[in-house]
Amino acid sequence: MASDLGDLYQEVILDHNRQPRNFGDLPGANRRAEGFNPLCGDRVTVSLTLEGDVLKDIRFQGSGCAISKASASMMTETMKGRTRAQAERLFQEFHRLLTEDSGAPDAASLGKLVVFSGVREFPIRVKCATLAWHTLRAALDSAHGIASTE
Amino acid sequence: MTRPGDLLAAAPARKAPAAFDVERVRADFPILRQTVFGKPLVYLDNAATAQKPRAVIDTLTRFYEVDNANIHRGLHQLSERSTAAYEETRAKVRRFLNAAEDREIVFVRGTTEAINLAASSYARPHVGRDDEVLITTMEHHSNIVPWQMLCEEKGARLRVAPINDDGELLLDEFEALLGPRTRIVSVAHVSNALGTVNPIRRIVEMAHRRNIPVLVDGAQAAPHLKIDVRDLDCDFYTLSGHKLFGPTGIGVLYGKAALLEAMPPYQGGGDMIASVTFEKTIYNRLPHKFEAGTPHIAGVIGLGAAIDYLESIDPEGRAAHEQALLEHATRRLAELPRLRIVGRAKEKTGVLSFVIEGIHPHDIGTILDREGIAIRAGHHCAQPLMDRFGVPATARASFALYNTREEVGALESGIRKVLGVFR
Numbered sequence: 001m002a003s004d005l006g007d008l009y010q011e012v013i014l015d016h017n018r019q020p021r022n023f024g025d026l027p028g029a030n031r032r033a034e035g036f037n038p039l040c041g042d043r044v045t046v047s048l049t050l051e052g053d054v055l056k057d058i059r060f061q062g063s064g065c066a067i068s069k070a071s072a073s074m075m076t077e078t079m080k081g082r083t084r085a086q087a088e089r090l091f092q093e094f095h096r097l098l099t100e101d102s103g104a105p106d107a108a109s110l111g112k113l114v115v116f117s118g119v120r121e122f123p124i125r126v127k128c129a130t131l132a133w134h135t136l137r138a139a140l141d142s143a144h145g146i147a148s149t150e
Numbered sequence: 151m152t153r154p155g156d157l158l159a160a161a162p163a164r165k166a167p168a169a170f171d172v173e174r175v176r177a178d179f180p181i182l183r184q185t186v187f188g189k190p191l192v193y194l195d196n197a198a199t200a201q202k203p204r205a206v207i208d209t210l211t212r213f214y215e216v217d218n219a220n221i222h223r224g225l226h227q228l229s230e231r232s233t234a235a236y237e238e239t240r241a242k243v244r245r246f247l248n249a250a251e252d253r254e255i256v257f258v259r260g261t262t263e264a265i266n267l268a269a270s271s272y273a274r275p276h277v278g279r280d281d282e283v284l285i286t287t288m289e290h291h292s293n294i295v296p297w298q299m300l301c302e303e304k305g306a307r308l309r310v311a312p313i314n315d316d317g318e319l320l321l322d323e324f325e326a327l328l329g330p331r332t333r334i335v336s337v338a339h340v341s342n343a344l345g346t347v348n349p350i351r352r353i354v355e356m357a358h359r360r361n362i363p364v365l366v367d368g369a370q371a372a373p374h375l376k377i378d379v380r381d382l383d384c385d386f387y388t389l390s391g392h393k394l395f396g397p398t399g400i401g402v403l404y405g406k407a408a409l410l411e412a413m414p415p416y417q418g419g420g421d422m423i424a425s426v427t428f429e430k431t432i433y434n435r436l437p438h439k440f441e442a443g444t445p446h447i448a449g450v451i452g453l454g455a456a457i458d459y460l461e462s463i464d465p466e467g468r469a470a471h472e473q474a475l476l477e478h479a480t481r482r483l484a485e486l487p488r489l490r491i492v493g494r495a496k497e498k499t500g501v502l503s504f505v506i507e508g509i510h511p512h513d514i515g516t517i518l519d520r521e522g523i524a525i526r527a528g529h530h531c532a533q534p535l536m537d538r539f540g541v542p543a544t545a546r547a548s549f550a551l552y553n554t555r556e557e558v559g560a561l562e563s564g565i566r567k568v569l570g571v572f573r
Contacts (some may be wrong), residue, residue: 040512041533043542086507
């Protein structure tokens, strides 16, 4: 496999694509949003239980490419137990990781999410990697939101 | 079933006649000579847009370098030349479609605008509350949304004729949907997402028996099939120049003269008038009534060059080559594990849509791209059709006259790579 393809489809991404974590509906969720990528028609729903300022639990549903599914799956793992402020910071860091060549993002805070740095070489796929993240933001911003990558 | 003769040649898979030489054809398309990510470009996204032969590119250059002027008004030499070239193209398109008269050929931006024109100028005065517009499940969004907008405005109903699991129109069900309230039928000649060739002649017969006019979206048919609007007896036919190896931003609406005559203009402006006062405007005669404003003159002339180019190629040889290539690709891909071809109509042209179990089409597209192979991955502007097949998207390889068996081989190896990544 060409090295940039190898960087994109890293084993951990393929694993989350095959077996997404926190997949399914979240009974008792008090926040929910649907995300939509008009380019491919993919949809994702992010449901969460927000207790005060803390994302107590989070799950996602939907269909999508390996990048969007793995990104959603790893996002839910990372977000569980975070505060809203922490979630927003992670969103910013993750976005920088995907789009900025210089200004190395805070790798420590992103943890294993740095596997998505390979997406940078595939600009058209950035939307796939950020769909669930935009959707999470919409869920946090309103009780019933629709997020779009456009 | 399409009647023989709908396809340029209903030839079985056999060696193309000597007259058609794919390597010679390829040499006419400069863009095909490049490499992408170090691999020879394999361009299999022709249903999205086709590449342009040298003849079209040179014609555009020549037009801007030598003849450029506005048409239908200048008294000077350049305007005379550009007007002549523009109107000669109308005659070429008329011959290409075998229409009866030049004035039945209206230049528009593309199929999308052609359908909007027909919906707006023909259908709007004819469709009322509780009337119906009939389309099919396999339509492109451009042949759904204009009708939906009209139906919403009028309180009319959009009816949709179903297809079978192979992607073929269910003709009995189609006919059953033709009712006393049906005001127009609008149907693709060839499906952009499946490649299905619809039996237009029979569709038109069924509709005409009930005095219902038929619009045929020919965007995907014109690059592959011989089009004869008089033989089809359709009332409107549309095509897009850029899918026909011509420039983007130019297309054609064919309409029977009697229908076009009775229709109000689509847009107001220059060129579409005979005389204007602040009290009253007399509209120009056909086809100028529908060509308000300075048109895409270069685009029209470029489209003419594309038609000249296509007509310089042995039609039977070309059709046989394209048909053999599609059959070859279908056979090769059908053998791959986990791969399912979407759209297995008996009459098909140009398009091979597929899905692979457990692999999203976007991932297929990305990996193939790194192999230099351009395909389309997505819903192909046909979301209701994707819903019909229960998939969010498909990968689509679409072929043109310049594609080769070697390129099908590259596609097959590329897909094997995809399968390797997503074991």
